[in-house]
Amino acid sequence: MSRYFPSKIEKKWQQKWLKERVYEPSFAKAPKGKPDFSRAKKPFYNLMMFPYPSAEGLHIGSVRTFTGVDIYGRLKRMQGYDVFEPIGLDGFGINSENYALKIGEHPMKLAKRTEKNFYRQLGVMGNGFAWEERLETYSPEYYRWTQWVFVQMFKHGLAYRKKSAVNWCLSCKTVLADEQVIGGNCERCGSVVIKKELEQWFFRITKYADRLLSNLEKIDWSDNVKIAQKNWIGKSEGAEMEFRIKNQESRIKVFTTRPDTLFGATYLVIAPEHSFVEALRFHISNIKEVEEYRKKTSFMAEADRMVEGKEKTGVQIKGIMAINPATNEEIPVWVSDYVLSGVGTGAIMAVPAHDSRDFDFAKKFNLPIKMVIHPDRPAFVDGALTEATTGNGHLVDSGKFTGMYSEEAKWIITKALGGKRRANFRLRDWLLSRQRYWGAPIPMIFCDSCHDAGRGEQKEMPGWHAVPEKDLPVQLPFIKNFRPTGTDKSPLASVEKFYKVRCPKCRAWARRETDVCDTFLDSAWYYLRYPSVKDRKHPWDRKITRKWFPVDMYIGGAEHSVLHLLYVRFLAMAFHDWNMVPFSEPFTKFRSHGLITKDGAKMSKSKGNVVNPDEYIATYGTDTMRVYLAFMAPLDQGGDFRDAGIAGITRFLNRVWNLVHEKLQAKNEKQQRKNQSNELQKIIHKTIKKVAEDIENLQYNTAISALMILLNELEANADLVSRDDLAIFLKLLAPFAPHITEELWQQYVATSYKLQATSFRSIHREPWPRYDKKMLREDVCEFVVQINGKVRDTFTAPADISEQEAIRLTLEREKIKLIVSGREPKKIIFVPGRLVNVVI
Ligand code: ANZ
Ligand code: ZN
Numbered sequence: 001m002s003r004y005f006p007s008k009i010e011k012k013w014q015q016k017w018l019k020e021r022v023y024e025p026s027f028a029k030a031p032k033g034k035p036d037f038s039r040a041k042k043p044f045y046n047l048m049m050f051p052y053p054s055a056e057g058l059h060i061g062s063v064r065t066f067t068g069v070d071i072y073g074r075l076k077r078m079q080g081y082d083v084f085e086p087i088g089l090d091g092f093g094i095n096s097e098n099y100a101l102k103i104g105e106h107p108m109k110l111a112k113r114t115e116k117n118f119y120r121q122l123g124v125m126g127n128g129f130a131w132e133e134r135l136e137t138y139s140p141e142y143y144r145w146t147q148w149v150f151v152q153m154f155k156h157g158l159a160y161r162k163k164s165a166v167n168w169c170l171s172c173k174t175v176l177a178d179e180q181v182i183g184g185n186c187e188r189c190g191s192v193v194i195k196k197e198l199e200q201w202f203f204r205i206t207k208y209a210d211r212l213l214s215n216l217e218k219i220d221w222s223d224n225v226k227i228a229q230k231n232w233i234g235k236s237e238g239a240e241m242e243f244r245i246k247n248q249e250s251r252i253k254v255f256t257t258r259p260d261t262l263f264g265a266t267y268l269v270i271a272p273e274h275s276f277v278e279a280l281r282f283h284i285s286n287i288k289e290v291e292e293y294r295k296k297t298s299f300m301a302e303a304d305r306m307v308e309g310k311e312k313t314g315v316q317i318k319g320i321m322a323i324n325p326a327t328n329e330e331i332p333v334w335v336s337d338y339v340l341s342g343v344g345t346g347a348i349m350a351v352p353a354h355d356s357r358d359f360d361f362a363k364k365f366n367l368p369i370k371m372v373i374h375p376d377r378p379a380f381v382d383g384a385l386t387e388a389t390t391g392n393g394h395l396v397d398s399g400k401f402t403g404m405y406s407e408e409a410k411w412i413i414t415k416a417l418g419g420k421r422r423a424n425f426r427l428r429d430w431l432l433s434r435q436r437y438w439g440a441p442i443p444m445i446f447c448d449s450c451h452d453a454g455r456g457e458q459k460e461m462p463g464w465h466a467v468p469e470k471d472l473p474v475q476l477p478f479i480k481n482f483r484p485t486g487t488d489k490s491p492l493a494s495v496e497k498f499y500k501v502r503c504p505k506c507r508a509w510a511r512r513e514t515d516v517c518d519t520f521l522d523s524a525w526y527y528l529r530y531p532s533v534k535d536r537k538h539p540w541d542r543k544i545t546r547k548w549f550p551v552d553m554y555i556g557g558a559e560h561s562v563l564h565l566l567y568v569r570f571l572a573m574a575f576h577d578w579n580m581v582p583f584s585e586p587f588t589k590f591r592s593h594g595l596i597t598k599d600g601a602k603m604s605k606s607k608g609n610v611v612n613p614d615e616y617i618a619t620y621g622t623d624t625m626r627v628y629l630a631f632m633a634p635l636d637q638g639g640d641f642r643d644a645g646i647a648g649i650t651r652f653l654n655r656v657w658n659l660v661h662e663k664l665q666a667k668n669e670k671q672q673r674k675n676q677s678n679e680l681q682k683i684i685h686k687t688i689k690k691v692a693e694d695i696e697n698l699q700y701n702t703a704i705s706a707l708m709i710l711l712n713e714l715e716a717n718a719d720l721v722s723r724d725d726l727a728i729f730l731k732l733l734a735p736f737a738p739h740i741t742e743e744l745w746q747q748y749v750a751t752s753y754k755l756q757a758t759s760f761r762s763i764h765r766e767p768w769p770r771y772d773k774k775m776l777r778e779d780v781c782e783f784v785v786q787i788n789g790k791v792r793d794t795f796t797a798p799a800d801i802s803e804q805e806a807i808r809l810t811l812e813r814e815k816i817k818l819i820v821s822g823r824e825p826k827k828i829i830f831v832p833g834r835l836v837n838v839v840i
Contacts, residue, residue: 002661003657004653004654004657004658004740006620006621006622006623006624006739006740007621009739009740009742009743010124010126010621010622010623010739011124013126013738013739013742013743014123014124014126014739016760017128017762017764018131020760020762021132022128022762022764022765023077023083023085023128023129023130023131023764024130024132025037025040025043025082025083025084025130026039026040026082037084037531037532037541037544037547037548038541038543038544038547040082040084040547040548041082042080042081042082043081043082043084043547043548044073044076044077044081044082044083044084044552044553045084045527045531045548045549045550045551045552045553046069046072046073046076046083046084046085046552046553047069047085047086047527047551047553047554047555047587048065048066048069048085048087048554048555048556049065049554049555049556049557049560049564050088050089050090050523050526050527050564051066051089051090051118052089052090052091052093052095052096052519052523053089053091053114053117053118054095054096054099054114055096055099055103055110055113055114055117057117057118057121057612057613057614058118058121058122058613059603059610059613060596060603060610060611060612060613060616060629060641061595061596061603063125063613063625063629064593064596064629064630064632064635064639065555065556065557065593065635066122066125066127067125067127067626067629067630068555068593068629068630068635068698068700069085069127069553069555070085070125070127070128070129070735071626071630071695071700071735071736072553072555072695072698072735073085073128073553074128074734074735074738074764075692075695075696075735075768077128077764077765078731078734078735078764078765078766078767078768079692079767079768080767080768083128084130084133084530084531084548085127085128085129085130086129086130086133086134086135086530086531087122087127087129087130087131087134088134088135088136088137088526088530089114089115089118089134089135089136089137090137090519090522090523090526091111091114091115091136091137091138092137092138092143092438092439092440092516092519092522093438093439093519093522094172094174094188094434094436094438094519095188096110096111096114096438097436097437097438097482098172098188098189100438100482101483106478106480106482107437107438107482108138108478111136111138115136119134121613121614124614124617124622125613125617125622125626126622126623126626126738126739128738128764130530133530133531133533133534134533135526135529135530135533137440137519137522137523137526138438138476140473140475140476141536142522142526142529143440143473143476143522144472144473145472145525145529145539146440146517146521146522146525147440147441147442147443147467147472147473147474147517148443148469148472148539149521149524149525149539149571150432150440150442150443150444150466150517150521151443151466151467151469151472152574152578153203153574154444154457154458154464154466155457155466156574156578157204157458158203158204158207158574159201159202159203159204159432160201160202160204160458160460160461161199161200161201161202161461161464162199162200162202162429163197163198163199163200164197164198164200164342165195165196165197165273165298165341165342166195166196166197166198166200166431167180167181167193167194167195167196167431168193168194168195168196168198169186169188169189169191169192169193170191170192170193170194171186171189171191172186172188172189172191172484173435173484173485173486174434174435174436174484175196175198175200175431175433175434175435176193176431177430177431177518177520177563178302178428178431179232179562179563179566180563181193181302184304194300195298195300195302196488198488200431200432200433200515201431201432201433201442201444201513201515202429202430202431202432203429203430203432203570204429205427205429205430205566205567205570206425206427206428206429208570208573208574209233209235209425209427210235210423211573211584212229212233212427212566212569212570212573213229213230213233213235215569215573215584215585216229216230218585219585219587219588219589219590220588220589220590221587221589221590221591222558222590222591222592222636224558224561224592225558225561225565225590225592228558228561228562229561229562229565229566231426232426232427232561232562232566233425233426233427234425234426234427235423235424235425235426236257236423236424236425236426237257237421237422237423237424238255238256238257238258238259238421238422238423238424239255239256239259239410239411239414239419239420239421239422240253240254240255240344240345240419240420240422241253241254241256241259241262241325241349241414241417241418241419242254242325242418242419243268243322243323243324243325243331243349244322244323244325245280245320245321245322245323245333246320246321246322246323246330248280248283248320250276250279250280252268252270252276252322252333252347253345253347254268254344254345254347254348254349255343255344255345255347255348255422255424256348256349257424258351258354258355258406258410259410259411259413259414259417259419260372260373260395260401260404260406260407260409260410260413261351261353261354261355261372261373261406262324262325262326262349262372262398262413262417263324263326263327263370263372263395263397263398263399263401264351264352264353264354264370264371264372264373264397264398265324265326265331265349265350265351266324266331266350266351266352266362266367266368266369266370267331267332267333267334267350267362267367267368268322268331268332268333268334268347268348268349268350269314269333269334269335269336269338269339269347269348269350269358269361270317270333270334270335270339270346270347271335271336271337271339271340271341271346271347272293272294272297272298272335272336272337272341273294273298273341273346274335274341274346274347276333276347277290277291277294277317277335280320283319283320284317284318284319284320285318285319286315286316286317286318286319289315290315290317290335293313293314293315293335294335297313297337298337298341300337302340302342305337305338305340306338306340310338311364312336312338312357312360312361312364312365313336313337314334314335314336314337314338314361314365315334315335315336316332316333316334316365317332317333317334317335320333321333324349325417325418326398326399326413326417327399332367334350334361334365336361338357338361342428343424343426344424350362350367351372352367352368352369352370352388353369353370353371353372353373353385353388353389354371354372354373354388354389354390355388355390356387356388356390358388359385359387359388369385370397371385371389371396371397372395372396372397372398373389373391373392373393373394373395373396373406374393374394374395374396375389375391375393392405392406392407393405393406394406395409401413401416430518430520430567430570431518432517432518432521433513433515433516433517433518434490434515434516434517434518435484435485435487435488435489435490435515436484436490436491436516437476437479437482437483437484437490437491437492437516438476438482438516439476439516439517439518439519439522440473440474440476440516440517440521440522441474441475441476441492441498441512441513441514441515441516441517442513442515442516442517443466443467443472443473443474443513444464444465444466444467444512444513445464445465445466445467445501445503445504445510445511445512445513446463446464446465446510446511446512446513447463447465447503447505447506447508447510447511448463448508448510449503449506449508450462450463450465450503450505450506450508450510451463453506455505455506465503465504465505465510467504468504471504474512476516477492477495477497477498479491479492479495489514490514490515490516492514492515492516493514495514498512498514499511499512499514500512520563520564520567521567523564523567523568524564524567524568524570524571525539525568525571525575527551527568527586528540528545528549528575528581531544531545531548532544532545540581545581545582546582549581549582549583549586550583550585550586550587550588551586551587551588552588552589553587553588553589553591554586554587554589554590554591555590555591555592555593555635555698556590556592556593557592557593558592561592565590568586568587569585569586572584572585572586591635591636591698592636593635593636594633594634594635594636594637594638594639595638596632596638596639596640596641597638597639597640597641598610598611598640598641598642599640599641599642600640611641613625616646620646620649620650621650621739622739623653623736623737623738623739623740624646624649624650624653625646626736626737626738627649627652627653627704627736627737628645628646628649630700630701630703630704630736631645631649631700631701631704631705632645632701633701634697634698634699634700634701634702635698635699635700636698652708652711653737653740655711655715656711656729656733656737656740656744657740657744659711659714659715659718659726660726660730660744660747660748661744661747662718663718663721663723663726664723664726664747664748664751678720680713680714680717680720680721680725681775682775682776683709683710683713684710684725684728684729684775685771685772685775685776686706686771686775686776687706687707687709687710687732688728688732688768688769688770688771689771689776690702690703690706691703691706691707691732692768694706695735700736703736704736707729707732707733707736710729710732711729714726714729723748723751723752724752726744726748727745727748727752728769730744730745730748730763731745731763731766731768731769732769734763734764734766738763738764741763742762742763742764745762745763745766746763749761777799777833778799779798779799780796780797780798780799781796781797781799781833781834782794782795782796783795783796783797783806783810783833783834783835783836784834784835784836785810785813785816785835785836785837785838786835786836786837786838787816787819787820787837787838787840788837788838788839788840789837789839792815792816792819793813793815793816795809795810795813797809799833800832800833803830803832806830806836807828807830807836810828810836810838811825811838816838820838820840823840824840825838825839825840826839826840827839
């Protein structure tokens with residue numbers, strides 16, 4: 001008998017599948033040479049989060065996720081869906097560029113090398129990818145449309161330029177989005193991030209803040225991601241209140257979530273960047289001190305300024321006083337870095353008795369603290385307040401509002417004192433420009449003469465023109481020196497051939513934008529391109545898009561909760577509003593996957609414990625690795641990679657191989673009539689149900705245990721096992737181990753149907769087995785005993801017990817004997833599996 005050698009079969013089937021186009025959607029109905037997406041009957045878009053591979057190859061964690069997505073897709077395909085599982089590569093960006101710098105290779109060359117290795121690695125994983133619809137973000141054919149997206153954003157007023165204090169990474173020498181700054185450091189390289197005043201391109205995501213938040217309730221996404229997005233959007237409801245300045249025209253506007261505490265506002269604080277100081281410069285008696293403080297603090301990153309427990313600093317702005325509109329008392333104005341310029345109005349009313357940061361500040365600078373809310377739990381020691389009391393309570397010392405409950409007083413005070421109810425969001429606009437080389441050039445042109453004449457497509461941005469669509473793509477030129485300059489300019493700014501262009505409006509000499517797009521723009525719309533990659537005239541085909549979207553299942557890392565996953569939703573909403581796509585949420589279902597460790601530790605190069613998928617696949621075979629990775633834990637949870645666990649999987653697949661071979665080769669095996677009630681059949685049917693349900697819930701580990709149990713049973717009852725039973729087993733195993741099951745399936749087809757197959761019938765396009773509900777019934781059940789229709793007793797017995805036997809058991813029961821007390825029943829009614837009713 002032949003032995004199981006993965007290396008002998010895996011490559012063979014991978015090539016056959018490719019040749020037969022087993023995983024191209026609608027392949028059967030398509031005219032030769034062209035899968036036709038518009039013909040799909042039951043489309044199912046099964047997507048894995050866009051990978052951005054490094055030249056060093058795939059991480060075993062990504063291999064697990066890819067396989068996880070693939071197992072799901074294979075079930076769906078066998079369930080009759082036309083599954084589309086595309087693959088491509090997100091290759092632009094600072095990660096790749098930094099690596100290119102490190103090893104001294106040009107990013108364009110590096111990208112080609114990475115791409116080749118990536119696709120080779122994916123190839124040996126045996127996934128059901130639609131290889132014909134590949135895409136790479138750095139190919140001009142793709143980024144032409146990324147630039148088109150930018151142009152649409154500009155034309156619809158969602159892309160704009162603004163000078164602002166932006167995050168600047170000292171090491172990467174570029175600006176970063178807020179989302180890319182973690183605890184004051186660069187998300188990528190860990191270096192310190194400072195603030196720099198620069199003019200940059202932004203996308204107006206804040207315009208969609210409310211919808212991004214409220215739509216979360218409508219989508220079936222992992223909870224952890226929804227919560228992260230909700231916090232990131234950070235909606236808080238409050239009021240804007242105006243404070244007059246004594247003897248001046250100016251006012252200071254503050255945002256507060258607690259207008260009910262207005263009577264307790266004993267001073268105001270403005271952010272260092274606030275323009276108030278400029279306006280009243282000549283009235284400020286200590287302007288030098290104020291300016292020094294502003295200079296010192298405004299370059300600091302927000303995260304550092306807001307650290308809990310950080311020693312408060314600040315300077316009073318002398319010579320001016322504000323007036324509390326509730327008490328009409330004069331209160332001082334301070335400048336301090338604990339107030340941020342980008343939040344609310346950049347100014348606050350300080351209520352030290354009820355806000356902790358204000359409390360710390362007031363204590364330090366000896367400012368008055370006035371209680372206006374009677375707290376449930378006052379915090380006094382020796383008559384002095386020891387901390388702010390931040391909760392709700394009844395108002396005290398608040399004029400005619402005294403006695404009201406704080407929640408109710410909020411809006412009444414806002415109205416009475418001329419405030420405006422406002423929601424404030426933590427979400428900032430998306431900073432899009434990067435002063436780097438390796439990205440899609442921002443497709444904009446600035447023209448001086450149009451600027452001076454006030455011409456431009458956007459009123460607020462005279463001189464700026466989008467590159468006409470017919471001129472896209474704006475090709476990224478090959479330049480030798482791609483190193484970031486460390487100034488606020490991209491390396492492209494020194495390439496005259498690139499930036500010197502004619503103005504598309506007036507034909508005067510003008511200048512191209514030389515910054516490139518944030519990579520997150522590339523990945524914010526890629527899913528729309530996949531089914532339309534062959535379309536050279538449009539970014540996506542309308543008809544196909546109506547048919548295939550939204551994406552049915554999306555699986556990826558929770559670390560992208562607030563970057564990628566928020567941007568994608570934002571763009572989809574915008575496209576929807578412009579009538580370009582028929583949906584406003586791109587992914588119906590999203591599940592985040594867990595992370596894997598090696599022998600209990602985080603994998604890292606420095607520890608030398610990084611699992612190289614290539615080596616493992618070469619040693620054990622793809623199927624073994626697939627089953628092993630799936631068996632580790634439910635996909636949404638992390639797992640631990642241990643070499644010792646792999647041998648068990650190899651044994652399992654060997655047993656499958658041997659069993660099927662023995663059965664198929666047994667001569668003149670009579671196809672026994674299946675005894676429908678036998679135990680083995682019950683287990684088979686239960687397993688059919690369980691495996692499908694478990695895959696649906698991404699609980700691959702328990703599905704595989706069920707298959708292991710079934711294999712034990714098949715081996716133990718080998719005489720009762722028919723060829724059709726084996727076929728069912730192979731189908732259930734197929735999503736996990738596609739190669740071995742294909743090999744054995746082809747032998748099954750050959751021996752069972754004498755079908756010298758005229759056309760290739762892959763197991764992966766066979767229908768998923770059906771189970772018989774009757775076979776799932778529990779073996780024992782509870783019978784109810786009634787006397788004259790009244791429930792008197794219950795007993796458990798085999799579900800398929802005969803009528804005679806059930807009646808005998810009933811009449812033997814002590815309780816029933818007592819009630820019947822010797823009388824002869826007139827009639828006994830028996831309902832199988834449920835009840836015995838004795839009529840006396
Ligand atoms: C007065 C007050 C009294 C406040 C009180 C709170 C408690 P969330 O909920 O996080 O949005 N704030 C407003 N603008 C700010 C800025 N630019 N920088 C720093 N802090 C700012 O926080 C809203 C509260 O944060 C606002 O409500 C304001 O302080 C402060 F008992 O106003 B509150
Ligand atoms: Zn012009």
